Amino acid sequence: MFAARIELRIGSLDIDVAVDAADGETVALLGPNGAGKTTILRAIAGLLAIERGRIEVDGLVLDDPAAGVFVPTADRPIGLVFQDYLLFPRMSALDNVAFGLRARGMDKPAARAAAAGWLERFGLTGHAASRPRALSGGQSQRVALARALATSPRLLLLDEPLAALDAGTRVQVRTSLRRYLATFGGARILVTHDPVDAMVLADRVIVVEDGRVIQAGTVTDVARHPRSRYVADLVGVNLLHGTRAEPYLVRLASGAELVVADPLPGDEVVVAVRPQAVAVYRDRPDGSPRNVWPATVADVEVDRDRVRVQLEGPVPVVAEVTPGALAELELAPGTRVWAAVKAVELSVYTQ
Amino acid sequence: MKLRLALILATAALLAGCSDTGGGTGSATPTGADSAGATPASGKITVFAAASLTDAFQQLGDQFEAAHPGAKVEFNFAASSALREQIIGGAPADVFASANESNMTQVVDAGLATGPAPFVTNVLQIAVPPDNPGQVAGLSDFAKPDLLIGLCAEEVPCGEFGRESLAKAGVTPSIDTNEPDVRSLITKVENGDLDAGIVYHTDVLAASDAVKGIDIPDDQNVVATYPIAALSGSGQADLASQFVEYVRSPDGQQVLESFGFRPA
Amino acid sequence: MTRAADRAKARPPWALIPLAVLAAAFLVVPFLALLQRTPWTGLGDLIGRPVVVDALRLSLLSSLAATGAALVLGIPLAWLLARQRFPGRSVVRAMVLLPMVLPPVVGGAALLFAFGRRGLLGEPVYDQTGLLLPFSTAGVIVANTFVAMPFLIITVEAGLRSMDRRYEDAAATLGASAWTVFRRITVPMVAPSIVAGAVLCWARALGEFGATVTFAGNLQGRTQTMPLAVFLALESGDRQAAIALSLLLIVVSLAVMVPMRDRWLGV
Numbered sequence: 001m002f003a004a005r006i007e008l009r010i011g012s013l014d015i016d017v018a019v020d021a022a023d024g025e026t027v028a029l030l031g032p033n034g035a036g037k038t039t040i041l042r043a044i045a046g047l048l049a050i051e052r053g054r055i056e057v058d059g060l061v062l063d064d065p066a067a068g069v070f071v072p073t074a075d076r077p078i079g080l081v082f083q084d085y086l087l088f089p090r091m092s093a094l095d096n097v098a099f100g101l102r103a104r105g106m107d108k109p110a111a112r113a114a115a116a117g118w119l120e121r122f123g124l125t126g127h128a129a130s131r132p133r134a135l136s137g138g139q140s141q142r143v144a145l146a147r148a149l150a151t152s153p154r155l156l157l158l159d160e161p162l163a164a165l166d167a168g169t170r171v172q173v174r175t176s177l178r179r180y181l182a183t184f185g186g187a188r189i190l191v192t193h194d195p196v197d198a199m200v201l202a203d204r205v206i207v208v209e210d211g212r213v214i215q216a217g218t219v220t221d222v223a224r225h226p227r228s229r230y231v232a233d234l235v236g237v238n239l240l241h242g243t244r245a246e247p248y249l250v251r252l253a254s255g256a257e258l259v260v261a262d263p264l265p266g267d268e269v270v271v272a273v274r275p276q277a278v279a280v281y282r283d284r285p286d287g288s289p290r291n292v293w294p295a296t297v298a299d300v301e302v303d304r305d306r307v308r309v310q311l312e313g314p315v316p317v318v319a320e321v322t323p324g325a326l327a328e329l330e331l332a333p334g335t336r337v338w339a340a341v342k343a344v345e346l347s348v349y350t351q
Numbered sequence: 352m353k354l355r356l357a358l359i360l361a362t363a364a365l366l367a368g369c370s371d372t373g374g375g376t377g378s379a380t381p382t383g384a385d386s387a388g389a390t391p392a393s394g395k396i397t398v399f400a401a402a403s404l405t406d407a408f409q410q411l412g413d414q415f416e417a418a419h420p421g422a423k424v425e426f427n428f429a430a431s432s433a434l435r436e437q438i439i440g441g442a443p444a445d446v447f448a449s450a451n452e453s454n455m456t457q458v459v460d461a462g463l464a465t466g467p468a469p470f471v472t473n474v475l476q477i478a479v480p481p482d483n484p485g486q487v488a489g490l491s492d493f494a495k496p497d498l499l500i501g502l503c504a505e506e507v508p509c510g511e512f513g514r515e516s517l518a519k520a521g522v523t524p525s526i527d528t529n530e531p532d533v534r535s536l537i538t539k540v541e542n543g544d545l546d547a548g549i550v551y552h553t554d555v556l557a558a559s560d561a562v563k564g565i566d567i568p569d570d571q572n573v574v575a576t577y578p579i580a581a582l583s584g585s586g587q588a589d590l591a592s593q594f595v596e597y598v599r600s601p602d603g604q605q606v607l608e609s610f611g612f613r614p615a
Numbered sequence: 616m617t618r619a620a621d622r623a624k625a626r627p628p629w630a631l632i633p634l635a636v637l638a639a640a641f642l643v644v645p646f647l648a649l650l651q652r653t654p655w656t657g658l659g660d661l662i663g664r665p666v667v668v669d670a671l672r673l674s675l676l677s678s679l680a681a682t683g684a685a686l687v688l689g690i691p692l693a694w695l696l697a698r699q700r701f702p703g704r705s706v707v708r709a710m711v712l713l714p715m716v717l718p719p720v721v722g723g724a725a726l727l728f729a730f731g732r733r734g735l736l737g738e739p740v741y742d743q744t745g746l747l748l749p750f751s752t753a754g755v756i757v758a759n760t761f762v763a764m765p766f767l768i769i770t771v772e773a774g775l776r777s778m779d780r781r782y783e784d785a786a787a788t789l790g791a792s793a794w795t796v797f798r799r800i801t802v803p804m805v806a807p808s809i810v811a812g813a814v815l816c817w818a819r820a821l822g823e824f825g826a827t828v829t830f831a832g833n834l835q836g837r838t839q840t841m842p843l844a845v846f847l848a849l850e851s852g853d854r855q856a857a858i859a860l861s862l863l864l865i866v867v868s869l870a871v872m873v874p875m876r877d878r879w880l881g882v
Binding site: 430435457504530539542 | 732747750828833834838843848849851
């Protein structure tokens with residue numbers, strides 16, 4: 001059981017976040033590069049001290065500036081898997097895994113025996129004597145994980161665990177990592193910039209941007225109701241910010257107005273539009289959609305049997321159409337078109 | 352392959368350019384004005400002199416230059432053995448003043464000097480720190496193992512003579528260091544790092560208050576005869592011999608005596 | 616090497632070659648000249664003399680002892696300079712470099728002022744215990760350490776600065792104490808720098824002359840190291856002995872450094 005409030009300043013970044021994770025739960029810290037995610041992890045590990053706040057694992061206070069408590073890294077019951085794994089290059093995989101146990105006082109034969117057990121659990125028995133440079137990316141990751149788990153930590157931290165792998169291996173390893181993580185009884189905090197990682201590995205997501213928590217919730221919640229451009233982009237949703245003009249009307253910054261089907265929940269709102277819900281016409285359509293506006297094609301991106309058309313204008317959105325439609329409408333950058341969205345397709349929620 | 356070959360050829364070429372000149376009797380090539388027609392009183396001479404002659408010869412040099420306007424005297428002071436090596440090795444010197452006969456003899460044997468003549472003598476003296484911590488009274492104290500005793504290395508004249516003197520006194524010294532030259536020996540005595548050393552009388556005088564001198568009785572002392580000679584390869588033969596004459600003249604001798612040297 | 620590999624080898628910037636050859640020649644030719652003058656017949660006799668054996672033994676003993684002292688004292692200082700911020704750090708670093716800049720004889724004189732019989736520390740120690748460093752083998756080791764240790768410190772400090780410190784973080788997260796991290800992670804990772812520094816230090820100590828003769832004096836068997844023996848041989852005109860001794864010194868140095876070069880210093 002892990003709970004932390006972390007406030008610290010690093011370089012030009014001000015971090016002020018609250019993170020928590022229950023035993024057996026995987027929480028992903030998701031955010032763009034430079035958001036401060038790795039810094040948060042380092043603070044939890046004790047490699048950095050916080051300025052204000054409190055970090056606690058299973059009731060044990062690790063860092064509390066106000067109370068003058070700071071537990072050094074070596075005494076914290078945490079395990080950390082680094083982005084580059086950082087397996088000690090001059091030690092075998094076995095000795096790497098045994099390192100934490102030996103450092104805590106276990107004698108060499110006992111530590112090695114325990115390490116051998118861990119390697120077996122991760123399917124690495126054949127590589128026990130190998131040096132890290134002889135291991136593949138996926139194998140290295142498993143050794144790093146075994147090394148971190150061997151000391152029976154109460155909290156497991158993972159920093160971009162799949163970043164060092166190539167695309168093909170990543171998919172495989174992601175799946176097996178999910179399995180391994182499930183075997184660990186404590187809380188797990190995972191840092192990533194890849195939403196798919198979060199989706200596959202995490203139970204809950206905390207979106208961090210510019211040192212602040214933008215959103216927190218289950219993966220589905222966050223994906224359905226993105227609160228920031230970053231997450232919206234990630235999940236491929238159009239996000240428009242506007243103010244309430246009338247109970248069912250949202251006015252955007254550009255002045256354009258959108259009709260929505262549900263009563264507006266507040267004065268400052270966010271309108272989410274799925275690209276699939278945006279229809280594109282050559283001529284102004286005459287039909288049921290309440291929201292129709294002129295636009296210019298800015299960019300066209302073909303992706304197998306879907307085409308993403310970036311539209312500029314009073315309502316900047318990305319529309320998704322079929323290649324057939326692209327050809328028929330002769331859509332190209334610079335083409336003037338009309339776009340339409342049904343009011344019922346718009347999700348509106350407060351910021 | 353090509354690179355290796357280039358390297359080997361370059362090295363071979365450089366080696367071939369060197370020829371064995373050492374150990375033989377290379378003579379210093381004449382420099383400066385032709386001795387026959389030039390004005391005898393002008394020109395530059397280089398005098399290689401034993402380190403113990405430093406202060407005395409510098410004064411002699413100044414006075415010589417004053418008496419011979421246009422003449423310039425430059426000095427190279429070092430242990431006589433080092434100077435001998437340099438001269439034999441071809442160093443351009445016009446005059447050689449040695450602290451012992453054997454070094455001069457070797458230079459003469461190498462055909463580089465003729466007609467050396469003694470010009471002063473020097474005697475040895477015991478040097479102790481001003482407060483004489485070892486309470487040294489004479490050469491017999493040099494046998495005491497608990498005293499820190501220094502001599503010049505055997506390879507330099509003052510070391511050779513020092514040992515001779517100890518032998519005359521029938522003393523087997525308990526030596527702690529053989530300093531490569533008199534200067535470093537005196538410095539260590541001055542600083543109190545040594546209890547006693549055997550140096551020249553002139554060195555004790557030169558150090559004045561920094562060092563206290565204890566006389567060695569005549570029957571134990573060694574008289575070091577200093578020979579001087581103009582070198583054969585000199586390009587300033589006239590000026591060189593003039594300098595030698597000056598050193599041996601009454602004026603020169605007076606200067607030398609003021610520094611503690613005795614007549615030859 | 617196969618021809619294919621040869622063909623694909625990167626071409627050197629040709630302008631560098633003549634300069635490199637010149638540099639190599641500059642460094643190598645004096646040794647070749649020495650070899651040319653070596654009295655090959657009778658070399659065995661020259662080298663077998665007690666004065667030579669004593670000097671060689673003393674040189675090896677003192678240079679190795681100095682290297683050992685430099686490792687024990689220098690690595691911690693290098694670590695401090697590389698890792699700890701403390702007031703006056705840049706001053707300390709500059710002072711560490713001083714023995715490299717000082718003429719060795721000046722260094723020897725400074726050692727006398729500190730540890731001589733009338734020295735700052737030497738005097739009280741002598742008065743209390745009768746122990747004295749000058750004119751002893753220990754004094755030779757001290758002089759060697761003084762001039763050679765900076766080489767080790769500078770090399771190891773550079774290694775510590777350039778090493779990836781995240782490995783130390785990783786060790787900390789696994790529960791390793793600061794000492795364990797240093798012993799099992801840091802030192803093995805900077806081992807190449809340590810070896811390189813030790814070799815430099817040893818080489819400098821072996822060739823050390825000025826500080827040794829000024830501080831420890833010169834006495835066969837006790838303080839007369841090889842460089843001193845060579846110097847005195849030259850002084851006395853025994854050119855042959857000087858060359859033979861020099862050759863011996865060179866052979867001993869090469870015997871240690873050639874095997875080291877590729878394995879450790881090349882890393």
